[in-house]
Amino acid sequence: xxxxxAQSRTGWRRKLGVLFVVxxxxxxxxxxxxxxxxxxxxxxxxxxxxxAQAGESGLFPFSQVLMLRYFIAVYLVWQVTxxxxxxxxxxxxxxxxxxxxxxxxxxPCVRFILMHLAEQGTRLPFALGIxxxxxxxxxxxxxxxxxxxxxxxxxxxxxxxLAACYFAFILRFxxxxxxxxxxxxxxxxxxxxxxxxxxxxxLSGMVFPFEVLPEPIREVLLWTPFPYTVWFPAxxxxxxxxxxxxxxxxxxxxxxxxxxxYRVLWHxxxxxxxxxxx
Amino acid sequence: xxxxxxxxxxxWSASISAEMEYRVNFAMAAFSSVMTLGGxxxxxxxxxxxxYEMGGWPWRDALAVVGVFTFLEGxxxxxxxxxxxxxxxxxxxxxxxxxxxxxxxxxxxxxxRTVSLWGxxxxxxxxxxxxxxxxxxxxxxxxxxxxxxxxxxxxxxxMLYSLGYLLSTISIWYIKLYNITMAMQALVETGRYPITAYxxxxxxFFTFVLPVAxxxxxxxxxxxxxGGTEWLLGAVIVAGLLxxxxxxxxxxxxxxxxxxxx
Numbered sequence: 001x002x003x004x005x006a007q008s009r010t011g012w013r014r015k016l017g018v019l020f021v022v023x024x025x026x027x028x029x030x031x032x033x034x035x036x037x038x039x040x041x042x043x044x045x046x047x048x049x050x051x052a053q054a055g056e057s058g059l060f061p062f063s064q065v066l067m068l069r070y071f072i073a074v075y076l077v078w079q080v081t082x083x084x085x086x087x088x089x090x091x092x093x094x095x096x097x098x099x100x101x102x103x104x105x106x107x108p109c110v111r112f113i114l115m116h117l118a119e120q121g122t123r124l125p126f127a128l129g130i131x132x133x134x135x136x137x138x139x140x141x142x143x144x145x146x147x148x149x150x151x152x153x154x155x156x157x158x159x160x161x162l163a164a165c166y167f168a169f170i171l172r173f174x175x176x177x178x179x180x181x182x183x184x185x186x187x188x189x190x191x192x193x194x195x196x197x198x199x200x201x202x203l204s205g206m207v208f209p210f211e212v213l214p215e216p217i218r219e220v221l222l223w224t225p226f227p228y229t230v231w232f233p234a235x236x237x238x239x240x241x242x243x244x245x246x247x248x249x250x251x252x253x254x255x256x257x258x259x260x261x262y263r264v265l266w267h268x269x270x271x272x273x274x275x276x277x278x
Numbered sequence: 279x280x281x282x283x284x285x286x287x288x289x290w291s292a293s294i295s296a297e298m299e300y301r302v303n304f305a306m307a308a309f310s311s312v313m314t315l316g317g318x319x320x321x322x323x324x325x326x327x328x329x330y331e332m333g334g335w336p337w338r339d340a341l342a343v344v345g346v347f348t349f350l351e352g353x354x355x356x357x358x359x360x361x362x363x364x365x366x367x368x369x370x371x372x373x374x375x376x377x378x379x380x381x382x383x384x385x386x387x388x389x390x391r392t393v394s395l396w397g398x399x400x401x402x403x404x405x406x407x408x409x410x411x412x413x414x415x416x417x418x419x420x421x422x423x424x425x426x427x428x429x430x431x432x433x434x435x436x437m438l439y440s441l442g443y444l445l446s447t448i449s450i451w452y453i454k455l456y457n458i459t460m461a462m463q464a465l466v467e468t469g470r471y472p473i474t475a476y477x478x479x480x481x482x483f484f485t486f487v488l489p490v491a492x493x494x495x496x497x498x499x500x501x502x503x504x505g506g507t508e509w510l511l512g513a514v515i516v517a518g519l520l521x522x523x524x525x526x527x528x529x530x531x532x533x534x535x536x537x538x539x540x
Binding site: 032041052053054057059060192198202207214 | 303306309313317320325328330333454457458460461463464467468471475476480
């Protein structure tokens with residue numbers, strides 16, 4: 001009994017490993033496109049310019065160095081939390097290519113998550129190159145400038161931030177995947193995605209650090225999932241002053257909610273789905 | 279010349295009636311334009327509530343930059359983006375042959391073939407924001423400033439078009455253009471705020487390498503009377519160079535076009 005259980009577990013690990021390697025090899029073919037994605041996601045680094053300049057004035061809670069660090073951290077966090085599954089899923093449903101995937105013993109969503117991880121692995125070297133360029137242009141980010149301290153968040157915060165990043169990825173994934181299910185009824189779900197992207201853009205801390213928000217607005221936003229996908233992991237890396245317990249609990253709550261929503265819609269949607277042209 | 283105008287009229291009335299089929303999409307585009315503008319205004323609020331002035335610009339002048347950016351975004355979505363994707367399709371399917379055979383300039387045909395109404399909300403919102411920023415200023419704009427600002431706005435459209443056409447020309451060699459376009463759009467985002475709000479390295483890059491500064495900051499600068507004719511002259515030169523480059527590069531690229539499966 002225990003032996004069979006152990007065997008099935010190694011079997012799973014092997015399957016996931018093989019799937020990951022396959023998708024990684026697939027993604028490597030598209031490395032030029034993926035390198036361009038590392039540029040296309042540079043918005044936090046552009047905002048870094050405006051905020052670093054603003055930080056110099058001393059009118060904001062963050063100094064220039066903290067602004068630089070914050071947006072470098074946001075860019076890195078975003079590299080792990082980008083989810084694009086909706087574009088892929090729409091294509092699969094509209095063309096009927098989802099059908100063969102349904103016959104696999106592995107749930108399609110496991111495959112989609114592995115695809116994202118493989119794509120992230122391909123993109124990371126380019127993203128690190130871009131970060132390197134900005135650190136070269138603004139060495140104060142690392143050294144802290146005159147009289148400042150070196151940027152070292154500590155092993156514990158780095159571990160927490162990494163955990164938060166991948167948790168945030170899973171949360172963002174199920175948030176978008178639940179929306180993907182609309183594709184079973186409506187052909188153009190990517191148009192919907194453009195709308196759900198807006199709160200993520202403006203309320204997650206991607207374009208400003210949460211510290212500059214007026215207190216009441218900040219308190220309300222901390223109940224939504226958005227800040228935990230960008231601001232929370234980035235803050236752990238920058239100064240470590242983040243509500244750790246609350247962060248992980250809120251993320252867990254929203255992830256479970258979106259996961260349940262996805263399962264319910266998935267079962268309803270599959271009944272509605274008749275593959276293409278049937 | 280008359281032939282070109284007639285062609286334009288036929289093309290656009292046809293594509294507008296085709297677009298009318300997707301009214302829900304239009305409503306969604308309008309909704310997302312309003313939301314994006316709301317987000318940008320929130321950003322301005324976060325900067326200005328502390329008494330900080332972005333690059334020394336008072337908030338109404340910075341608002342004019344936001345308006346110019348929103349307007350250009352709308353122009354891009356209405357006139358340029360839909361044609362760009364078509365160039366790539368023509369190259370991939372080999373139908374560019376038929377375009378080249380037509381008794382009309384191929385770049386003209388490819389640049390004006392369709393319009394999409396998706397950008398119209400942004401065009402209207404952008405102009406409204408510019409209007410609001412200029413009329414509520416303490417010192418209203420002078421007639422000369424306004425005229426040169428509007429001229430610079432026209433030149434900005436020309437720059438955006440030329441840059442976009444340069445990109446679509448690349449599809450003669452390399453078909454997967456979508457990602458290059460995305461990358462450029464991400465960089466153009468810089469134009470949402472006055473260029474002086476950025477550090478030196480950013481200012482240099484976005485003035486001399488990718489002239490975003492000439493697209494949004496310069497028109498707003500002229501309209502609000504914060505710049506003299508030297509800025510207008512600069513805009514004329516940059517727009518002229520980019521347009522010449524896009525025409526020259528297209529002619530050069532056509533020499534490498536080998537049609538489909540040949």
